[in-house]
Amino acid sequence: MPDGTIEQKKGRKFDQVLAGARQVFLSDGFDGASVDDIARAAGVSKATLYSYFPDKRFLFMQMAKTECQRQAETTLEAVDIAAPIETVLRDIASQMVNFITSEFGQRIFRICVGESDRFPELGREFYESGPKMVRDRMVDVFHLAIERGELQIDDVTLAADQFHELCKADLFPRMVFSMASEFTEAEKMRVVDGAVDVFMARYGV
Amino acid sequence: MPDGTIEQKKGRKFDQVLAGARQVFLSDGFDGASVDDIARAAGVSKATLYSYFPDKRFLFMQMAKTECQRQAETTLEAVDIAAPIETVLRDIASQMVNFITSEFGQRIFRICVGESDRFPELGREFYESGPKMVRDRMVDVFHLAIERGELQIDDVTLAADQFHELCKADLFPRMVFSMASEFTEAEKMRVVDGAVDVFMARYGV
DNA sequence: TTCTGTATAAACTGATCAGTTCACTTCGAG
DNA sequence: CTCGAAGTGAACTGATCAGTTTATACAGAA
Numbered sequence: 001m002p003d004g005t006i007e008q009k010k011g012r013k014f015d016q017v018l019a020g021a022r023q024v025f026l027s028d029g030f031d032g033a034s035v036d037d038i039a040r041a042a043g044v045s046k047a048t049l050y051s052y053f054p055d056k057r058f059l060f061m062q063m064a065k066t067e068c069q070r071q072a073e074t075t076l077e078a079v080d081i082a083a084p085i086e087t088v089l090r091d092i093a094s095q096m097v098n099f100i101t102s103e104f105g106q107r108i109f110r111i112c113v114g115e116s117d118r119f120p121e122l123g124r125e126f127y128e129s130g131p132k133m134v135r136d137r138m139v140d141v142f143h144l145a146i147e148r149g150e151l152q153i154d155d156v157t158l159a160a161d162q163f164h165e166l167c168k169a170d171l172f173p174r175m176v177f178s179m180a181s182e183f184t185e186a187e188k189m190r191v192v193d194g195a196v197d198v199f200m201a202r203y204g205v
Numbered sequence: 206m207p208d209g210t211i212e213q214k215k216g217r218k219f220d221q222v223l224a225g226a227r228q229v230f231l232s233d234g235f236d237g238a239s240v241d242d243i244a245r246a247a248g249v250s251k252a253t254l255y256s257y258f259p260d261k262r263f264l265f266m267q268m269a270k271t272e273c274q275r276q277a278e279t280t281l282e283a284v285d286i287a288a289p290i291e292t293v294l295r296d297i298a299s300q301m302v303n304f305i306t307s308e309f310g311q312r313i314f315r316i317c318v319g320e321s322d323r324f325p326e327l328g329r330e331f332y333e334s335g336p337k338m339v340r341d342r343m344v345d346v347f348h349l350a351i352e353r354g355e356l357q358i359d360d361v362t363l364a365a366d367q368f369h370e371l372c373k374a375d376l377f378p379r380m381v382f383s384m385a386s387e388f389t390e391a392e393k394m395r396v397v398d399g400a401v402d403v404f405m406a407r408y409g410v
Numbered sequence: 411t412t413c414t415g416t417a418t419a420a421a422c423t424g425a426t427c428a429g430t431t432c433a434c435t436t437c438g439a440g
Numbered sequence: 441c442t443c444g445a446a447g448t449g450a451a452c453t454g455a456t457c458a459g460t461t462t463a464t465a466c467a468g469a470a
Binding site for chain 2: 029031032107109110111112113114115116117118120123124126127131155157158161162164165166168169170172173174176177178179190191194195197198199201202
Binding site: 411412413414418422423425427429430434436438440 | 441442443444445446447448449450451452453454455456457458459460461462463464465466467468469470
C-alpha cells in the first residue's frame, strides 16, 4: 500500500464492470439494458456488480461520465493553432462533424437526451464535459484570432455556439431521426465548408 | 353515412384515447408510460383502447404523428412574406426559438430522439412532418427573396438548414441537457438577432 | 322485443427485471 | 495452514406491465 494504485475505488473487477456497462448501455439504451446482460458482458456475477455500484442508475451515470471525459480528451487536441484562422476553423469543424456523425456520438447523445428528464444530473454531466468544454476551447481560439486581427467578434460565446450549431446543419437531424446513419465525405465537406463560409462572412475581418 | 364524418377510422372514443396517450406519453416517455395509465387518463377501458390500437407502439406512433402535424400547421403560418427579408427572417427565427424552448417541443424531441433507435419509423415520421416541412417552407421564402434581389444563395437547402441550426445556438443544448428549462426574452432575442445577423452577412446582397 | 355493436371492469397470463440472499469457491497475506 | 476478503452462480422476491379474456351493460336499429 505504500506505493502503486491509489486510483481505484475498489477491487480488480471495477473496470471490467464499467466496460460491460459501456457495451450494453450503448447498444441497448438505459431501459433496454438489463443488469443480467451487463453482468454477463462484463464477465462478472451480478452480486459482484452490485458490490461496486449501488444500483443501475448509478452504474449508468458512472459509465456515461467516464466515456464523456475520454471523448473530450481525444477531441480538439490535434489542432494547429498557429495556422491561419480559416484553416483552424476548418479543422475544428471537421472534428465536430466527425464526432456528430460517429456511432458513439450518436448513441451517447441519444441516451443522454432521452434519459435526462428522469435524471437531470446525467444531462448536466454530459453538457459540462461535452458541449461546454468544446465551447470554452473555441472561445480560446477566437481570442487568439482576435488578437491577431483575423477575427472581429463582439459576443464570443455566442459565436462559438453558432459555429458549433452550423456544423450540425443537415447532418444532425438526419442522423438523430434515423434518416441516415452514415455520410459521404462530400456530404460532410459541404457542411464543413458551409459552416466556415458563413462564419467568416460575419466574423472575419 | 351519405354525409358528415368520413374522417374517423372508428368509433367515438378514438380521439379520447389519443388525448390520453398524448398526456401520459408526453409526461412519462414511452417506457415510463403504462397502458393502464393511458386508459385511465383517457377515461376508457383498456379493452377499448386495444380495440382501436393493436399495441402500445402503434398508439405512440399515431399520437406523435398527430401532434407533429398539428404543430407544423400552427407554426410558420403567420409570417408576412411581403415584408423585407430581414423582418421575415426575424419572425421565422422567433417562431423557431419559441418552439425549441417550449415544453412541448422539448418533450416530443426528447422522446423521438430517445426512442428512434428502437423504432426508426418514429424518427422518420417526426423528421418528415417537422424539420423537413420547416426546411421546405424556408426554401420557398428564400426563392422569393432571391427573385426580389434581397438574397443571394447558391445552396438553398443548406442555407435553410444553417438558419435552422443558428436558431438553436446556446438555447438548445442547455434545454436538452437540463441546464435550463426556461429562458428570458433577452436570451431569446440574443439568439434570434445573432442568427439573422450571421445569415445576412453571408447571404444578404 | 330482440339483436348487434360498442363499451366496461376486473381478473388473469406470461414475461421481464431490479435487487437480494446464500452456500460455496478462490487466492493471497500473515 | 488458515483466515478473510473478493468473487461466483443460482435461486428467489416482489413488483411492473403488455396484452387477453370473460362476463356484463347499454345503446339504437330492425
